[in-house]
Amino acid sequence: MTRYERLAQSMATEIRSGNLTPGSRMPSLRQIIAQHGVSQSTAARAYYLLEQWGLVRAEERSGYYVAPPPAKAAGAASRAAAGESATVDISELVFSVLDAAKRPGIVPLGSAFPSPLLFPLSRLAKSLGQAARNVSPWSTVVDLPPGNENLRRQIALRYMRVGISQPAEDIIVTNGALEALNLCLMAVTQPGDIVAVESPGFYAALQAIERLGLRAVEIPVDTATGLDLDALAEALDKHPIRACWFMTNFQNPTGVTLPAQKKQALVELLAKHDVPLIEDDVYGELHYAPNYPPPAMAFDKRGLVMHCGSFSKNLAPGYRVGWASAGRFAARVQRLKLMTTISASIPVQAGIADYLEHGGYERHLKKIRLAMQSQRDAMIDAIRRWLPEGTQHTCPEGGYFLWLTFREAVDAMALHRLAIERGISVAPGPLFSASHAFENCIRLNYGHPWSPRIDEAIRTLGELLVHPEVRARA
Amino acid sequence: MTRYERLAQSMATEIRSGNLTPGSRMPSLRQIIAQHGVSQSTAARAYYLLEQWGLVRAEERSGYYVAPPPAKAAGAASRAAAGESATVDISELVFSVLDAAKRPGIVPLGSAFPSPLLFPLSRLAKSLGQAARNVSPWSTVVDLPPGNENLRRQIALRYMRVGISQPAEDIIVTNGALEALNLCLMAVTQPGDIVAVESPGFYAALQAIERLGLRAVEIPVDTATGLDLDALAEALDKHPIRACWFMTNFQNPTGVTLPAQKKQALVELLAKHDVPLIEDDVYGELHYAPNYPPPAMAFDKRGLVMHCGSFSKNLAPGYRVGWASAGRFAARVQRLKLMTTISASIPVQAGIADYLEHGGYERHLKKIRLAMQSQRDAMIDAIRRWLPEGTQHTCPEGGYFLWLTFREAVDAMALHRLAIERGISVAPGPLFSASHAFENCIRLNYGHPWSPRIDEAIRTLGELLVHPEVRARA
Missing domain, CATH: 3.90.1150.10 (Aspartate Aminotransferase, domain 1)
Structure with a gap:
């Protein structure tokens, strides 16, 4: 800490202790210099900090006064x-x-x-309005989960671009990725089960675990190289882990990406233990390098990876359209979807599909x-x-x-x-x-x-x- | 059973037992008449039934043959x-x-x-397209739960028409009523708790109970007068019931409506036991008599009734917009909504609000x-x-x-x-x-x-x- 920071802190302590009451005048700069044996600039900087902290008010030509206590933020x-x-x-x-x-x-x-x-909100609105007008009335029945066929085909095409062959039938459209993740978690766990999450990791995973009566094992994330696979291997040996919920690309909160070889190693490790991976990949499309970093799902041969994506972060915030490609658990996830919220909004599914086809998504x-x-x-x-x-x-x-x-x-x-x-x-x-x-x-x-x-x-x-x-x- | 029905059944038994193999010729009408001592019309009707059941095929001028076994329905x-x-x-x-x-x-x-x-799907599409174009980009943040303010105000106005003063702030917009009902159930129960449901009752309630690890107590529904309140009172004395999930208007599956006095008695009974009521009222707007039968919520003075409604059955199927007016549990329901699916589709909320204001909903x-x-x-x-x-x-x-x-x-x-x-x-x-x-x-x-x-x-x-x-x- 610098000298002026220390000085400001000691004055702050005086104010907060009540020795200096709100409205009372603070010592002048000259007094401070004399009292504490500091330079003028140190004294001035200390007052500047106190002002920034909201503890004193400057009044022109008259010096500093103790500020009234801050109103608490609402709610x-x-x-x-x-x-x-x-x-x-x-x-x-x-x-x-x-x-x-x-x-x-x-x-x-x-x-x-x-x-x-x-986001291209007005172009999206056009697609949405058009799709809603043109959609067949029977889509309200036909587009029930797994969801709008055209949309699922468009999503499958995007998988194909990263070399993943994902049948459109196994893609389940959801109300955003968070629902997809929650449904996948429900599909493979029972209350009391242990789930591995990242640390630091996405708080919604922790909330879901809390809400469903599960227990969490935290696996450290290195801010340079991502998830610590050795720690995961150890945890898998030590605990009966039923599922993992990891974010492999541009992780929330660190922004770190698991390198491809580590993704492959992760998939192999989980296959050895027969543990499903819920892969949260909602930021993948926002890559700055030319290519999408393939998700762990690309290395999965056994249908153990449930890959969850969304348009909320890269195209249509608030539209609430995401999906789960849930591998061997697809049927179960689809049923959970029907039982909890029935279906994603049907005109919106058609609207996103229309935009993906005609709106200029790549651009x-x-x-x-x-x-x-x-x-x-x-x-x-x-x-x-x-x-x-x-x-x-x-x-x-x-x-x-x-x-x-x-x-x-x-x-x-x-x-x-x-x-x-x-x-x-x-x-x-x-x-x-x-x-x-x-x-x-x-x-x-x-x-x-x-x-x-x-x-x-x-x-x-x-x-x-x-x-x-x-x-x-x- | 009539004579021809009995005759058809005995012949069906022969076919199913394998005594008459697929493709083989059935006895002629004349043989049947002689063999069973029945009239010609009885024999003809019996064959007609067997044909309807898919057990025999008639071939023109050549009589009846045993049909191949039916292909099983798919899936x-x-x-x-x-x-x-x-x-x-x-x-x-x-x-x-x-x-x-x-x-x-x-x-x-x-x-x-x-x-x-x-449903007025093209008028709705117009409202949806317009709302999506006009909505502020910041609505993707501002319209997070509880949801679009205009929509919640429109819903509050509809409550007012049946004499219910429901503050718009306590209405939480959901992905259809099924999500509202599920969130309300989660808000007031823990795994292992007992929930009272109707018998016969809406299967989604049973599915939710199964899924959340709850137990069900079934309360009989009389097909004339609705829920058996004596049976409910008994169950409340006998079991530590944590919540009720009832459909008070045009119940699914019976179509029966609980009379107003019984609704009042229900609310009083539950208040005595301090048990919340999850009131599923998705069919209420489809009343044939001039007025909406007031839901049980109309008699609630203690915020114990969580009233769930929807536009899916009366206006906008597939749009997936419903709501919960969750009384004293509103804050908890709102949080569960955020944690599970974040928000109902934001342009769709605005679209429904636009329709309610300008679309001619009453008409x-x-x-x-x-x-x-x-x-x-x-x-x-x-x-x-x-x-x-x-x-x-x-x-x-x-x-x-x-x-x-x-x-x-x-x-x-x-x-x-x-x-x-x-x-x-x-x-x-x-x-x-x-x-x-x-x-x-x-x-x-x-x-x-x-x-x-x-x-x-x-x-x-x-x-x-x-x-x-x-x-x-x-």
């Missing part, structure tokens, strides 16, 4: 944050972040969604991939400019999340709460593990067109990182 | 049917019926869906109610003409299902299987109870414009009712 966000890190339950935490991301005007660095402005994908890549670069540049030296970041080759690990101990939950008060959301590390680990990490979303506002938000995060509450864990 | 239908009545599991049975209803060209008396031709409802009522009358007329005397039927005041109870013992599963072979689906009674009771009953769907083909199908059912396999249970 679930503050309730969850008040519970603090380790004791907060995963769902509560997740909803606090989601709610925060919904508030208008917030800088959505913690959001799970990319900017809707990056759009090229555009959005380029956008994401340049936003990644801008984000990394801002991180280098504004965040403390030694902050580690991943450099994803696709998707729109990156993962920060701070060098010094940080309370990511406090950072989340303070950032929300300043109109910025971040996704704190503890969201991404059942054990609420990764207190020193956050996930940042760069799925929004770069703007001075985002740059400014990263700068504010840099300032909050030396806030006494964020450093409380140190 | 799950035959697999399920092969399992036979009591041992068939509920899901297997349900899927066999759903699959059968999907086959093109089948007379869908067993279907759960009304004819799509009764459409008047038309479809009249159509359903006249189809009910035609169906009842056909039942009286073609089915055995003493066959009891309900006479629903709304919806599009009626329930038949045969006077003589019948194997409804066999009837289902034989009917499928003849291009007709029916929903056999055992589908509607966990104990596979109601072997003597079937549900008929009259949600399709009346046609000679449907009339003919009822006539064929009349013939199959004296088929030896259908009577095997006698």
Whole structure:
């Protein structure tokens, strides 16, 4: 910590302890210099930090005053944050972040969604309107699961582009990938079963495991090389693992991709143990390199991989169309779909199929991939400019999340709460593990067109990182 | 049984035993007359029945021959049917019926869906296309659960028409009512809990109970006065019932409606025991009398009723838009929605809202109610003409299902299987109870414009009712 940071923290402690009451005048810069034996610039910087933290207000020509205590952020966000890190339950935490991301005007660095402005929404609307007008009335019966035939054929064609021969009959259209993943998990587990997940990993997997009465075994993800296969092999020997739920391309939250040889090794390892893999591949189409990194499913010979995809992240957010290619479990997944939500919206299935055929999907994908890549670069540049030296970041080759690990101990939950008060959301590390680990990490979303506002938000995060509450864990 | 039916059955036994092999010639009419001492018309009618059952073929001028054994119906239908009545599991049975209803060209008396031709699909497509074009890109975030605000306001207005003041904030938009019902059930139960359902009742409730590891207590439904409240009171005293899942208007499968006083008594009884009611009211808007029969929710003062509705049965089949007004459980239901399928399709929510405001919903409802009522009358007329005397039927005041109870013992599963072979689906009674009771009953769907083909199908059912396999249970 620098000298001015230490100084600011000691003054913050005075304020928070109540020794300096709201509205009372703070010591002048000159007093501070004399009292603490610091330079003028150190004193000024300390006051600047205190102002950024919302603890003091500057009044022109009259000096600094203790600020009134901040109004708490509305709703679930503050309730969850008040519970603090380790004791907060995963769902509560997740909803606090989601709610925060919904508030208008917030800088959505913690959001799970990319900017809707990056999608061809009016061309999609045209396809949707046309398909709805032209669809046969009997499609309401015929397009029940597995789903609209044309759509399933279009999806099968995309598999073919990466060399995967996937019969359209075994593709089940769902309400987005999250439903596909949930149905696959239900298809292969019973309450009490053990499921392997990534750590850090997608919180929805943890929520599903919680909700279905399953138990989780966390397998570490290396931020450079992805899932730790040795740890998985050990876990498979030690526990009766019934299923794995992994994200193999541009993983959420780290952005890391499992190399092809490791995917193959993963499939072979699971085949040896006869354990199904639920492969969440919703970011695959957002690759910056020329080619789609083949999913683990490409190496599967035994129908053990259930590959789940979606159009929500790369084409049609909010349309809620995803799918599961569930291998030998396809029939079971299809039945679960019928029993729980019957079918994905039928005109919407037809609309997406129409767009895939006629809308210019490849052209759009090229555009959005380029956008994401340049936003990644801008984000990394801002991180280098504004965040403390030694902050580690991943450099994803696709998707729109990156993962920060701070060098010094940080309370990511406090950072989340303070950032929300300043109109910025971040996704704190503890969201991404059942054990609420990764207190020193956050996930940042760069799925929004770069703007001075985002740059400014990263700068504010840099300032909050030396806030006494964020450093409380140190 | 009449004389010719008995005669046909004895000949059928000979054929099925193998004494008469496929392709061999049957005795002539004259031989039959002599051998059995029957009239010519009795012999001719017996052969007619055998032909209808698919056991003999008539060849012009040359008499009757033993038919080749029928090809089994394709897919799950035959697999399920092969399992036979009591041992068939509920899901297997349900899927066999759903699959059968999907086959093109089948007379869908067993279907759960009304004819799509009764809906304003092109006007809806217009609303959908318009809404999709006009919707803000940010709706993909803003319209996350609870859902599109305009749609929730429109739904709240419809509640107001029946005197229910339901805040729009507590309405959660779902992928159809089935998702709403499933989420409500998850919100108030844990595996192992006991749930009260109707008997006969909607099979999806039984499937959900099976899937979530719950246990069912079946409460009898009287085909005239609906749910047996005394039986429910007894069950509440005897078992730690955690929730009830009942359909109070135009119940599936009987079509019966719980009278208003009984609804009130039901709500009071459950309040006394502090047991939530999941009220499935998807057919309410299809009332033939001038007014919507108020749901049980209208009598609820404690937020214990979770009222689930849908547009799938009365406006927009296949669009997959329903909702839950989940009372004090609204927040929990909303979270479960986010965790399982995130959101109903966002342009579709906006499209339905647009239609409700501008499409002429009331006009459409008047038309479809009249159509359903006249189809009910035609169906009842056909039942009286073609089915055995003493066959009891309900006479629903709304919806599009009626329930038949045969006077003589019948194997409804066999009837289902034989009917499928003849291009007709029916929903056999055992589908509607966990104990596979109601072997003597079937549900008929009259949600399709009346046609000679449907009339003919009822006539064929009349013939199959004296088929030896259908009577095997006698």
